[in-house]
Amino acid sequence: MKTLVRVFSLAVFLFIGQSAQAVLEIEITQGVEGGLPIAIAVFTGDTYTAPEAIETIVRNDLARSGLFDVLDKQRLPQVIANPSQLNFKAWRDAGVESLLLGKITQTNGDQFRIEFQLIDLIRKKRVLGNVIPADAKDVRKVGHKISDLVFETLTGIRGAFSTRVAYVSTINKDGSKKYVLQIADADGYNARTIFSSSKQILSPAWSPDGSRLAYVSFESGNSAIYIQDIIQGTRAKVSAKKGINSAPAWSPDGRQLAFTLSASGSPDIYILDIASKNLKHLISGPAIDTEPSWMPDGKTLLFTSDRSGGPQIYQVSVNGGKAKRLTFDGKYNAAADVSPDGRFIALVNNSGNGFRVAVMDVQSQAMRVISNGSLDEGPSFAPNGSMIMYATADQGRGVLAAVSADGRVKQKLRLTEGDVREPSWSPFR
Amino acid sequence: MTKQLFLAFFISLLLAFSACSTSTKQMPGDVISDDYEGGDPSLDDSAATTGLDGEGGLSMSSLDDVIAQSGNVVYFDYNSTEIRDESIPLIMAAAESLTANPAAQLRLEGHADERGTREFNLALGEQRAQTVRDLIMLQGVSGNQLDIISYGEEKPAVVGSGEESWQQNRRVEIIQ
Numbered sequence: 207m208k209t210l211v212r213v214f215s216l217a218v219f220l221f222i223g224q225s226a227q228a229v230l231e232i233e234i235t236q237g238v239e240g241g242l243p244i245a246i247a248v249f250t251g252d253t254y255t256a257p258e259a260i261e262t263i264v265r266n267d268l269a270r271s272g273l274f275d276v277l278d279k280q281r282l283p284q285v286i287a288n289p290s291q292l293n294f295k296a297w298r299d300a301g302v303e304s305l306l307l308g309k310i311t312q313t314n315g316d317q318f319r320i321e322f323q324l325i326d327l328i329r330k331k332r333v334l335g336n337v338i339p340a341d342a343k344d345v346r347k348v349g350h351k352i353s354d355l356v357f358e359t360l361t362g363i364r365g366a367f368s369t370r371v372a373y374v375s376t377i378n379k380d381g382s383k384k385y386v387l388q389i390a391d392a393d394g395y396n397a398r399t400i401f402s403s404s405k406q407i408l409s410p411a412w413s414p415d416g417s418r419l420a421y422v423s424f425e426s427g428n429s430a431i432y433i434q435d436i437i438q439g440t441r442a443k444v445s446a447k448k449g450i451n452s453a454p455a456w457s458p459d460g461r462q463l464a465f466t467l468s469a470s471g472s473p474d475i476y477i478l479d480i481a482s483k484n485l486k487h488l489i490s491g492p493a494i495d496t497e498p499s500w501m502p503d504g505k506t507l508l509f510t511s512d513r514s515g516g517p518q519i520y521q522v523s524v525n526g527g528k529a530k531r532l533t534f535d536g537k538y539n540a541a542a543d544v545s546p547d548g549r550f551i552a553l554v555n556n557s558g559n560g561f562r563v564a565v566m567d568v569q570s571q572a573m574r575v576i577s578n579g580s581l582d583e584g585p586s587f588a589p590n591g592s593m594i595m596y597a598t599a600d601q602g603r604g605v606l607a608a609v610s611a612d613g614r615v616k617q618k619l620r621l622t623e624g625d626v627r628e629p630s631w632s633p634f635r
Numbered sequence: 636m637t638k639q640l641f642l643a644f645f646i647s648l649l650l651a652f653s654a655c656s657t658s659t660k661q662m663p664g665d666v667i668s669d670d671y672e673g674g675d676p677s678l679d680d681s682a683a684t685t686g687l688d689g690e691g692g693l694s695m696s697s698l699d700d701v702i703a704q705s706g707n708v709v710y711f712d713y714n715s716t717e718i719r720d721e722s723i724p725l726i727m728a729a730a731e732s733l734t735a736n737p738a739a740q741l742r743l744e745g746h747a748d749e750r751g752t753r754e755f756n757l758a759l760g761e762q763r764a765q766t767v768r769d770l771i772m773l774q775g776v777s778g779n780q781l782d783i784i785s786y787g788e789e790k791p792a793v794v795g796s797g798e799e800s801w802q803q804n805r806r807v808e809i810i811q
Contacts, residue, residue, distance in 0.1 A: 449761065
């Protein structure tokens with residue numbers, strides 16, 4: 207299979223709160239032929255004072271999804287404002303089957319109207335057309351929205367480009383370390399800090415409705431689990447027992463939180479009913495039991511246990527009972543994250559070549575390694591199951607990477623500031 | 636039984652004997668035969684007893700001395716919670732110090748290297764600290780004198796990848 211290696215590199219200056227400028231960079235480090243061939247035309251019309259062209263945002267979104275073969279900007283045969291000017295042959299000769307056209311009209315000050323249409327070049331037919339009014343500052347939102355609509359029209363799968371990612375970063379400033387919990391757009395842009403501490407932060411997890419984050423903070427000296435409302439900024443301490451309080455995971459209905467406590471002497475899995483505060487000791491025993499993850503039906507949990515020697519993934523009913531071992535390939539399998547349809551499990555695997563992200567088919571138990579670092583960890587599925595975000599080391603520094611679920615397309619999201627890790631992909635908005 | 640544990644038990648026994656040396660009270664499990672007690676020593680001139688206590692016994696240094704000499708850190712093998720021989724003197728000195736000062740407390744901070752998942756490493760760090768705690772408690776120290784916290788891989792002693800860094804990060808720090 208011929209692999210195209212492309213690097214789309216672009217940088218944009220953002221202001222994060224009142225802090226200094228940070229440069230974000232998107233790199234598509236590996237692509238492959240065989241995606242849906244599409245071209246994103248230059249959007250014509252009025253100029254606007256946004257840092258980046260909408261079509262560039264859409265082009266990058268679709269390219270990094272792994273399902274599209276996006277025509278390079280330099281190879282666009284035509285600049286067209288109106289489909290009536292469309293030279294079908296020129297676009298077909300460029301190898302394209304679908305074409306996105308767009309037009310921007312300034313309506314008032316910073317207000318714009320963005321019209322776009324998706325053309326099926328084979329059937330010579332418009333398959334999608336829409337108008338979005340927007341403020342210039344919302345240009346990235348508009349770009350992701352268009353990407354979502356194009357993605358869904360052509361693949362039948364709901365687009366997840368308008369989603370976000372939460373992660374932890376360490377920033378060294380003036381000789382002291384600061385730990386920050388941040389939320390950025392799923393492509394790494396628009397990062398905002400929602401919690402900052404001089405002590406360690408771990409394991410952010412989105413509530414199913416996307417309104418809250420559960421995470422672990424060492425701010426009180428020991429680990430404790432908090433739930434923070436990301437809009438209000440308010441938060442509640444939900445567990446601060448003796449020993450470890452960690453690895454929070456929301457039930458699919460958002461009413462329960464599974465996590466790890468070692469108050470009994472060894473790390474065990476517990477389930478907390480958030481409203482009633484009723485705490486159930488689900489998994490016990492002298493081994494390490496941690497990293498709970500709910501199956502989408504809410505009836506069973508996956509977790510990591512070293513009861514057999516090394517860490518492996520097990521499955522257990524939320525009502526307790528005997529746990530069933532799921533992983534047998536490799537000496538280290540941990541940190542399972544289940545795909546939204548429940549068919550696949552992303553996990554950290556070590557079969558002798560380092561710690562890598564692998565995807566296991568739940569039915570066949572076949573496992574495929576989809577990352578190629580040596581210290582990769584923290585896999586988190588996109589809410590549409592099409593991609594997986596994980597943490598990897600890049601020249602000694604932690605960065606986030608996204609890989610298509612089939613492993614074919616990889617992308618690094620890079621913040622120039624900080625050592626980044628622990629990604630958690632948000633649900634749909 | 637592993638070599639390390641055997642050594643730990645052996646040293647524990649030595650300490651137990653040393654603690655009991657001024658007492659003639661019989662301990663449960665001690666096997667003492669009365670048959671030859673007070674018997675005629677001339678029956679066997681070659682018989683001689685040597686006390687385990689004193690010059691011939693284990694010389695214990697104060698915790699401060701041990702820490703000043705070789706540091707306050709217990710190191711571990713990869714993915715292991717087993718205490719190595721080299722760390723026994725430090726742990727024994729910690730136990731002695733706590734026995735001598737029942738009001739004193741020590742904090743055991745468990746850590747892991749960067750390999751593997753963060754949550755599993757948090758658990759691993761705690762298990763390492765617990766192993767050190769258990770060995771100290773085996774010397775008769777109260778659990779109330781020991782506080783455990785695990786930072787997993789979140790607080791490395793040295794930054795960097797490779798066994799040299801990793802080895803320094805797989806540790807339990809004994810903090811006074």
